Amino acid sequence: xxxxxxxxxxxxxxxxxxxxxxxxxxxxxxxxxxxxxxxxxxxxxxxxxxxxxxxxxxxxxxxxxxxxxxxxxxxxxxxxxxxxxxxxxxxxxxxxxxxxxxxxxxxxxxxxxxxxxxxxxxxxxxxxxxxxxxxxxxxxxxxxxxxxxxxxxxxxxxxxxxxxxxxxxxxxxxxxxxxxxxxxxxxxxxxxxxxxxxxxxxxxxxxxxxxxxxxxxxxxxxxxxxxxxxxxxxxxxxxxxxxxxxxxxxxxxxxxxxxxxxxxxxxxxxxxxxxxxxxxxxxxxxxxxxxxxxxxxxxxxxxxxxxxxxxxxxxxxxxxxxxxxxxxxxxxxxxxxxxxxxxxxxxxxxxxxxxxxxxxxxxxxxxxxxxxxxxxxxxxxxxxxxxxxxxxxxxxxxxxxxxxxxxxxxxxxxxxxxxxxxxxxxxxxxxxxxxxx
Amino acid sequence: xxxxxxxxxxxxxxxxxxxxxxxxxxxxxxxxxxxxxxxxxxxxxxxxxxxxxxxxxxxxxxxxxxxxxxxxxxxxxxxxxxxxxxxxxxxxxxxxxxxxxxxxxxxxxxxxxxxxxxxxxxxxxxxxxxxxxxxxxxxxxxxxxxxxxxxxxxxxxxxxxxxxxxxxxxxxxxxxxxxxxxxxxxxxxxxxxxxxxxxxxxxxxxxxxxxxxxxxxxxxxxxxxxxxxxxxxxxxxxxxxxxxxxxxxxxxxxxxxxxxxxxxxxxxxxxxxxxxxxxxxxxxxxxxxxxxxxxxxxxxxxxxxxxxxxxxxxxxxxxxxxxxxxxxxxxxxxxxxxxxxxxxxxxxxxxxxxxxxxxxxxxxxxxxxxxxxxxxxxxxxxxxxxxxxxxxxxxxxxxxxxxxxxxxxxxxxxxxxxxxxxxxxxxxxxxxxxxxx
Numbered sequence: 001x002x003x004x005x006x007x008x009x010x011x012x013x014x015x016x017x018x019x020x021x022x023x024x025x026x027x028x029x030x031x032x033x034x035x036x037x038x039x040x041x042x043x044x045x046x047x048x049x050x051x052x053x054x055x056x057x058x059x060x061x062x063x064x065x066x067x068x069x070x071x072x073x074x075x076x077x078x079x080x081x082x083x084x085x086x087x088x089x090x091x092x093x094x095x096x097x098x099x100x101x102x103x104x105x106x107x108x109x110x111x112x113x114x115x116x117x118x119x120x121x122x123x124x125x126x127x128x129x130x131x132x133x134x135x136x137x138x139x140x141x142x143x144x145x146x147x148x149x150x151x152x153x154x155x156x157x158x159x160x161x162x163x164x165x166x167x168x169x170x171x172x173x174x175x176x177x178x179x180x181x182x183x184x185x186x187x188x189x190x191x192x193x194x195x196x197x198x199x200x201x202x203x204x205x206x207x208x209x210x211x212x213x214x215x216x217x218x219x220x221x222x223x224x225x226x227x228x229x230x231x232x233x234x235x236x237x238x239x240x241x242x243x244x245x246x247x248x249x250x251x252x253x254x255x256x257x258x259x260x261x262x263x264x265x266x267x268x269x270x271x272x273x274x275x276x277x278x279x280x281x282x283x284x285x286x287x288x289x290x291x292x293x294x295x296x297x298x299x300x301x302x303x304x305x306x307x308x309x310x311x312x313x314x315x316x317x318x319x320x321x322x323x324x325x326x327x328x329x330x331x332x333x334x335x336x337x338x339x340x341x342x343x344x345x346x347x348x349x350x351x352x353x354x355x356x357x358x359x360x361x362x363x364x365x366x367x368x369x370x371x372x373x374x375x376x377x378x379x380x381x382x383x384x385x386x387x388x389x390x391x392x393x394x395x396x397x398x399x400x401x402x403x404x405x406x407x408x409x410x411x412x413x414x415x416x417x418x419x420x421x422x423x424x425x426x427x428x429x430x431x432x433x434x435x436x437x
Numbered sequence: 438x439x440x441x442x443x444x445x446x447x448x449x450x451x452x453x454x455x456x457x458x459x460x461x462x463x464x465x466x467x468x469x470x471x472x473x474x475x476x477x478x479x480x481x482x483x484x485x486x487x488x489x490x491x492x493x494x495x496x497x498x499x500x501x502x503x504x505x506x507x508x509x510x511x512x513x514x515x516x517x518x519x520x521x522x523x524x525x526x527x528x529x530x531x532x533x534x535x536x537x538x539x540x541x542x543x544x545x546x547x548x549x550x551x552x553x554x555x556x557x558x559x560x561x562x563x564x565x566x567x568x569x570x571x572x573x574x575x576x577x578x579x580x581x582x583x584x585x586x587x588x589x590x591x592x593x594x595x596x597x598x599x600x601x602x603x604x605x606x607x608x609x610x611x612x613x614x615x616x617x618x619x620x621x622x623x624x625x626x627x628x629x630x631x632x633x634x635x636x637x638x639x640x641x642x643x644x645x646x647x648x649x650x651x652x653x654x655x656x657x658x659x660x661x662x663x664x665x666x667x668x669x670x671x672x673x674x675x676x677x678x679x680x681x682x683x684x685x686x687x688x689x690x691x692x693x694x695x696x697x698x699x700x701x702x703x704x705x706x707x708x709x710x711x712x713x714x715x716x717x718x719x720x721x722x723x724x725x726x727x728x729x730x731x732x733x734x735x736x737x738x739x740x741x742x743x744x745x746x747x748x749x750x751x752x753x754x755x756x757x758x759x760x761x762x763x764x765x766x767x768x769x770x771x772x773x774x775x776x777x778x779x780x781x782x783x784x785x786x787x788x789x790x791x792x793x794x795x796x797x798x799x800x801x802x803x804x805x806x807x808x809x810x811x812x813x814x815x816x817x818x819x820x821x822x823x824x825x826x827x828x829x830x831x832x833x834x835x836x837x838x839x840x841x842x843x844x845x846x847x848x849x850x851x852x853x854x855x856x857x858x859x860x861x862x863x864x865x866x867x868x869x870x871x872x873x874x
Contacts, residue, residue, distance in 0.1 A: 049615070083844075086845070117535060117788070117802065117804065172853075210817045226663070230813070230817055232676065252865055272587070275863045295855075295856070344829070349831075351833070352553070359529070359861045360834055361848060378667075379561050390816055392767075392781070394786075395788050396793050415524075427689060428686075
């Protein structure tokens with residue numbers, strides 16, 4: 001069921017098909033639904049949240065139940081094992097340490113020409129993190145979104161996440177949020193959560209930036225509110241591309257492919273290898289590891305539709321195909337990964353060598369696991385501290401400095417037909433000349 | 438016609454109205470039109486470009502006329518004055534010097550724990566810059582978009598700009614493009630240009646990032662293709678907010694307000710001052726300077742609808758109102774602008790002191806003039822070199838390092854119900870233990 005391809009042209013076609021797998025003919029129809037939800041939240045606030053929570057999640061909530069109470073937050077600590085708590089704490093520490101590196105810093109430069117220029121970085125006032133429920137209720141999602149916001153020193157960070165069947169939220173998610181420094185959590189899911197964060201309601205604060213993954217309705221809602229608020233990215237289903245030479249271990253490669261496939265029927269797992277023997281061993285090992293897989297049906301579906309093995313002539317050819325695909329995750333399971341790195345142009349995160357399975361990056365290596373999908377690594381990057389910051393340019397001219405550029409500004413403003421632009425400089429320089437007298 | 442307000446509550450209401458001035462009930466209807474244009478470009482390529490250029494610009498082009506020829510590019514140099522050429526060159530030099538500061542740099546950190554982590558920055562492969570025509574055909578737009586792409590080392594930079602009535606493009610725009618290092622220019626405007634850059638056609642290359650301002654159709658098209666390509670931002674009409682104390686010069690303040698208003702009937706010019714005498718003088722000076730203004734009708738319309746003067750109790754109160762508005766441009770025409778800066782949280786660019794009119798920043802101070810509008814300075818920043826770059830996270834674990842975190846990864850993967858994530862680590866560690874024997 002996992003196909004092996006050896007022709008470059010066919011490989012390119014298949015990679016393009018996989019890259020475009022989220023293109024959805026129903027999207028215009030779904031967008032109309034989402035637009036309606038957003039409008040209702042904007043106009044009716046909490047009332048609309050409760051309405052859609054009943055309609056889509058089959059949960060009847062009172063307004064005062066929207067926010068998760070202090071006692072629920074506390075109780076969550078009694079529902080997770082001490083091993084899990086320790087693992088969450090380790091992940092928080094390592095993710096925080098990585099994100100504290102190269103945080104954007106304000107700077108000012110005083111020129112010899114009496115011109116002061118600079119950039120001043122400040123955090124956003126409020127950030128809203130969406131944490132999916134259901135199949136993808138992951139404490140790691142909370143950590144990877146909340147820690148960068150905390151490092152950016154965002155004064156108010158709120159989380160929304162859909163309520164489960166008994167109104168409850170996954171306790172590991174609640175513990176992870178608290179360990180990452182977030183106490184303000186609302187049980188709201190779907191497009192209604194994005195609307196609440198974008199416009200604000202009686203209960204939920206309007207935020208400046210919304211981050212976090214979600215299903216197609218959440219993603220469409222984020223696209224629609226973009227411009228009213230900032231967003232991290234439009235996340236699609238996850239994907240891994242592995243480049244392996246003959247020395248890679250087929251058992252490990254197969255496990256890495258399945259670790260991607262088990263996320264979602266739309267997840268993609270691709271192997272590019274110079275060794276046709278390895279290709280065949282991986283195919284049979286994937287079959288083997290699927291036999292007793294707890295998420296067998298879903299994982300098989302993903303492997304069947306979006307799994308692919310390509311045998312290539314050289315590692316350089318593999319890198320070139322990988323650049324075409326621009327994978328979210330790229331594993332270089334080759335003898336000299338640092339040398340191959342020079343050939344890689346586009347990838348969200350790169351895992352070098354045979355002892356670096358993607359899972360260490362997913363959980364605790366430190367770099368963010370929120371990465372560009374569906375080929376967007378061609379132009380986008382991991383979520384980071386900058387997602388929650390912005391900067392202002394700073395400019396100060398002395399009268400003399402203004403005098404020096406006055407003629408050039410005048411010429412450009414006149415060429416552009418903007419007389420008051422020219423005046424704003426000319427009147428100051430003239431005044432200055434007069435006061436020089 | 439320029440109103441003076443003294444009540445804080447009324448000022449807040451007015452500022453909110455001005456901030457929301459681009460909310461447009463026709464937007465859903467316009468979006469349908471834009472969606473149709475984009476679909477046609479995607480399916481029919483050049484043929485659709487030519488069709489819409491005839492329909493919207495009333496220009497009939499042959500496919501080979503889409504790209505501006507070498508002789509046209511050369512001829513443009515004979516059509517601009519030597520003063521203008523010098524001013525364009527000065528602007529290019531200063532904008533380049535500013536953008537060369539703090540360009541993101543790749544880094545790798547080798548930990549004591551046999552873990553290597555890092556970030557690797559690379560430019561996008563191709564950038565597409567949209568340069569508006571008509572009322573806003575500005576050489577400065579080309580400079581502010583092309584220079585950051587050049588500093589980012591983007592291998593292929595293309596410009597599109599709508600053809601004028603005689604098929605020609607503003608020669609100053611053509612010269613500015615060449616001085617900024619761009620030779621590949623297409624005479625295509627509107628949503629059809631954005632579609633061509635996002636999907637590629639027979640003539641126009643598909644790019645990775647599209648930047649540049651435009652009318653509502655261009656902005657809607659950018660929002661719709663976002664996700665297929667990266668974009669800089671959704672630009673709205675321009676705005677300035679000036680905070681002035683009693684020592685500011687009313688003639689200069691009025692010229693600065695008009696320099697904003699003359700852009701567009703939707704542009705906004707706001708003055709917050711502690712001095713009611715200054716407020717009245719500015720109002721009368723605005724009237725005076727409008728008398729013989731070459732763009733009188735348009736500028737008066739902007740001042741009448743979106744001009745505002747607010748008298749406040751203190752500079753701190755002015756800063757607080759300014760933060761609510763989050764202006765694109767903020768001028769601090771006060772005695773000690775650096776001290777007031779501490780109270781400012783959100784602004785695209787800040788002009789400090791009485792000798793720094795916005796116009797120096799618009800043209801040649803160095804910082805980018807492509808700035809967040811309509812309150813988006815709450816979460817967004819100026820266009821910059823980073824707009825044309827992205828980074829990949831780098832992670833490498835040694836076998837021993839993997840061994841150390843294996844239990845924690847296993848615990849987290851198990852808590853999230855992802856068995857192959859756990860396997861991908863477990864199988865490696867087991868193998869490693871065996872080979873230790």
